[in-house]
Amino acid sequence: MKLPLRELRRRPAQFVVATIVLAFLTTLLLFLGGLLDGLYLGSTGAIRAQQADAVVYSANARDSFLRSRITPDVRREVEAAAGVDAVGGIGFVLLGAQVPGESKLADVAVAGYELAPSGVSAPGADGTAVADSRLRAQGVSTGDRLLVGPAETPITVVGFVDDTGYLLQGSLWVNLATWREVQNANRPDAAVTAGVVQALVVRGTGDLPQAIDAATGGATRTLSRADAVLSLPGVKQQSDTFNQIISSTLVVALAVVGLFFSLLTIERTGLYGVLKAIGASSRRLFAGVVLQALIVAALAFAIGSTLAVAASAALAGKVPLQLTPERFVLTLTGVIVAAVVGSAISLRRVMRIDPASAIGSAS
Amino acid sequence: MTVLDMRNVRKVYRSGDADIVALDHATLQVDHGELVALLGPSGSGKTTLLSIAGGLLTATEGQVVVGGHDITSYSAKQLTRFRRENVGFVFQAVNLVPFLTAEENLLVVDELGGGRGGKAAVTRARALLDELGLGSRMRNLPAQLSGGERQRVAIGRALFNNPELVLFDEPTSSLDTKLGEQVMELIRAEMKARDTAAVIVTHDTRMTDVADRTVAIIDGRLAAGAVPAG
Numbered sequence: 001m002k003l004p005l006r007e008l009r010r011r012p013a014q015f016v017v018a019t020i021v022l023a024f025l026t027t028l029l030l031f032l033g034g035l036l037d038g039l040y041l042g043s044t045g046a047i048r049a050q051q052a053d054a055v056v057y058s059a060n061a062r063d064s065f066l067r068s069r070i071t072p073d074v075r076r077e078v079e080a081a082a083g084v085d086a087v088g089g090i091g092f093v094l095l096g097a098q099v100p101g102e103s104k105l106a107d108v109a110v111a112g113y114e115l116a117p118s119g120v121s122a123p124g125a126d127g128t129a130v131a132d133s134r135l136r137a138q139g140v141s142t143g144d145r146l147l148v149g150p151a152e153t154p155i156t157v158v159g160f161v162d163d164t165g166y167l168l169q170g171s172l173w174v175n176l177a178t179w180r181e182v183q184n185a186n187r188p189d190a191a192v193t194a195g196v197v198q199a200l201v202v203r204g205t206g207d208l209p210q211a212i213d214a215a216t217g218g219a220t221r222t223l224s225r226a227d228a229v230l231s232l233p234g235v236k237q238q239s240d241t242f243n244q245i246i247s248s249t250l251v252v253a254l255a256v257v258g259l260f261f262s263l264l265t266i267e268r269t270g271l272y273g274v275l276k277a278i279g280a281s282s283r284r285l286f287a288g289v290v291l292q293a294l295i296v297a298a299l300a301f302a303i304g305s306t307l308a309v310a311a312s313a314a315l316a317g318k319v320p321l322q323l324t325p326e327r328f329v330l331t332l333t334g335v336i337v338a339a340v341v342g343s344a345i346s347l348r349r350v351m352r353i354d355p356a357s358a359i360g361s362a363s
Numbered sequence: 364m365t366v367l368d369m370r371n372v373r374k375v376y377r378s379g380d381a382d383i384v385a386l387d388h389a390t391l392q393v394d395h396g397e398l399v400a401l402l403g404p405s406g407s408g409k410t411t412l413l414s415i416a417g418g419l420l421t422a423t424e425g426q427v428v429v430g431g432h433d434i435t436s437y438s439a440k441q442l443t444r445f446r447r448e449n450v451g452f453v454f455q456a457v458n459l460v461p462f463l464t465a466e467e468n469l470l471v472v473d474e475l476g477g478g479r480g481g482k483a484a485v486t487r488a489r490a491l492l493d494e495l496g497l498g499s500r501m502r503n504l505p506a507q508l509s510g511g512e513r514q515r516v517a518i519g520r521a522l523f524n525n526p527e528l529v530l531f532d533e534p535t536s537s538l539d540t541k542l543g544e545q546v547m548e549l550i551r552a553e554m555k556a557r558d559t560a561a562v563i564v565t566h567d568t569r570m571t572d573v574a575d576r577t578v579a580i581i582d583g584r585l586a587a588g589a590v591p592a593g
Contacts, residue, residue: 002467002474003460010462022462277419278520279447280475281440355446356419357456359410359532 002050004288008295011301015292018260019300024333025253026304029246031311032348036242038320039168043238044229045132046092046109047164049117052201052275054222055090055228056220063223063231065092065198074219081111081215082204088115089176089197092166093183095149099139109166110148110155112179117199119161123175133160137317146172149186167233201225250334257293257342264288264303265346269353276355286350290343297339365428366527366560367393367416372425374411376407385411388425389582393528396536396558398551400565400574408583409564410532415448415529416443416562430527437439447476450558451521451529455536458517459505465492465516466501472523476580489518495549518553529554531563547573 008015047055056078061068070078070089079087091112096105110129116122120130131140135157140146144157155172164171174182176197185190192198202208202222207220229235265272272285305328312321340355374386386408393399403409414420415427421442426435430449436443446452459468468506469488478484492501495515505513514534521529533549535543551573554561563570571577579586 003463003471006467056545270458271460273473274454275453275460275471276443277417277446277454278472278475279443281443284475355443356414358452358458359414359419 001288001291003152003274004292005295008292014264015296017129018256019194019296019303020254022297022300022335022339023303023307025249025256026301026331027307027311029249029253029334030250030305030308030323030327031321032246033331034308034312034321034323035319036239036246036320037324037327039238039242040235041324042134042165042168042320043232043235043282043321045164046111046171046236047225047229047232049119049161049164050115050201050225051118052088052092052115052203052225054202054204054224054360056200056202056212056214056222058199059213059219061199061221061223063221064233065090065230066190068100068198069192070197070200070220074216075195075197075200077216078200078202078212078220081204081208083202083208084202084212086115086203088113088201089199089203090114091176091179091183091192091198093149093179093187094167094169095182095186097149097155097172098147098152098240100144100146106135106140106146107169107319108135108146108148109169109171110179110182111164111166111171111173112176112183113201113205114176117161117164117173119164120173121151121159123173124158126175126178126181126201126273127155128158128325129155129172129174130159130161131157131172132164132170133162134165135172136160138170140170150174150183151182151185153182153185155182206354246334250338253335254338254342257297257339258345259342261289261293261343261346264348265349269357272350272353273357276353277358282353286347289346289350290340293339293343294336297335301335304335305331364395365392366395366397366430367391367562368426368428369400369412369416369555370426372415372422372427374408374415374420376425377378384579385583386415386422389580389583389585391416391562391578391585393560393562395527395560396555397576398554398561398563398574400563400570400577401580402565402568402571403580404566407580409580412580412585413530413532413562413564416528417452418445447472448524449526450530451524451526453514453517453521453529453534455533459513459520461505463464464502464504465497465508465512466518469519469523470534472499472520477525480505483566488519488523491522492516495519495553509542510538511546514538514542514546518550522557522559525557527560529559529561533565533566533567534563535565535567543567543569 057068058232093110097108099106142157146155148155179190212222312323315321369391372389376383401409417424434445466488473484535546
């Protein structure tokens with residue numbers, strides 16, 4: 001395997017174009033993936049953080065928190081359903097909030113809860129909130145008294161929690177009474193009466209969706225937590241769209257590697273003929289092509305990753321770009337697979353090179 | 364003792380509905396340390412004969428034995444190994460690996476055989492290059508060498524695995540007269556020193572001066588002298 005490595009070292013110019021193109025494709029893949037992750041994580045954190053197995057909506061809500069209402073009667077039926085261990089009310093309202101010392105309104109999602117999500121303590125005193133850490137970027141600090149919505153309902157921030165955004169807005173985790181107060185003062189058109197919540201989060205065992213919806217006689221629609229995440233507005237559509245773009249970009253990367261190494265193999269036909277004549281197997285020559293493709297891909301990934309990290313730093317706070325370690329691993333895997341599959345296009349060409357060509361066409 | 368023994372070898376190519384006979388019942392034997400010049404015009408079948416002798420092509424009919432190996436019915440995989448271990452080639456266009464130094468061009472033979480270019484291989488490569496008068500040029504790339512030096516490196520590569528048979532394809536065609544003569548003398552000296560058999564394909568009649576025997580080939584048929592006289 002010294003031969004392909006020496007060629008890389010001594011003829012780097014030959015591989016520069018492919019490396020640069022792959023590096024830019026890697027940056028694009030990471031950028032798109034980072035946007036997807038940023039949008040997904042920023043939109044779904046509040047639901048992913050729920051320490052619950054299922055989410056219960058009213059039957060006519062079409063899986064939307066904002067359209068859903070659960071009355072105390074229905075709640076009692078849910079609590080009595082088979083397999084249900086614990087039930088908590090939950091509700092969201094999206095509003096702007098005045099932050100002390102800031103001229104711009106902060107986008108907040110006031111989230112009322114009973115069963116504490118991951119990282120959030122049990123519901124606190126009226127008018128207090130644990131804030132999602134993304135609100136720090138909008139100037140929110142512990143102890144700040146925010147004035148929420150057009151009614152300027154006061155909420156005091158008592159702490160922060162990571163990764164609990166809701167539809168790209170920073171959550172303010174409050175008790176249900178405070179949530180109702182904010183909802184009714186700022187959204188009188190969607191006011192909720194005492195005891196009413198938007199949805200329920202449920203802990204339990206067994207087939208909870210089936211058991212709960214049967215117990216309520218069809219008054220509810222229950223989803224697993226994972227399905228509830230995907231039913232958030234735009235989440236599935238965003239994921240599908242970005243994943244299609246990412247897949248297309250990977251196909252382009254594969255085509256780039258395939259085309260490049262095919263051309264290189266054509267250029268090397270004479271050399272491969274000689275090497276085959278003096279005893280090189282097609283397998284060895286092809287392994288050399290794959291090794292070179294892997295090294296080019298790894299180098300391109302390193303350059304592309306650096307560019308993506310720099311772009312992410314430059315755009316921090318302006319776009320919901322989030323580069324996660326999982327995204328780096330996934331992109332590296334994708335680029336490596338593209339390199340191997342792309343270089344495999346050269347296999348047939350390498351196999352077909354006739355060692356007899358080394359001494360000219362047989363007369 | 365016979366190193367190359369080709370008996371009644373025929374090679375037929377199919378071209379559309381027609382059969383083209385490139386080699387017609389050729390019988391050729393070459394002994395240890397013997398240099399045979401294969402002389403013939405373009406299209407006479409000499410390259411086909413060389414290719415079959417070196418396991419680059421398979422014969423349509425007949426038998427080919429090299430160094431005791433009957434390669435007549437070898438598979439492509441067996442032929443690859445046979446070429447690596449038993450035959451040396453020197454090509455018309457030299458065909459060194461352009462991004463490897465002179466020394467590495469010899470060591471590539473070791474690498475293709477699964478070696479790692481260890482101390483023994485490096486020592487052998489250096490000794491061969493020294494012997495070929497390239498002791499001070501072993502770290503040079505082919506582009507930094509003259510035509511004659513490149514041909515000498517190619518000879519070193521062909522001899523690296525101590526083959527019993529070395530096949531030369533027009534070894535002096537790209538060299539001027541003086542260099543050509545020097546290379547021919549070198550080939551003779553190296554083959555004789557190692558008692559290695561050699562077949563030299565050429566249409567240069569000067570090669571016959573250094574060969575022990577000259578065999579003419581015309582239209583795929585070998586003329587008299589294809590078998591050693593003694």
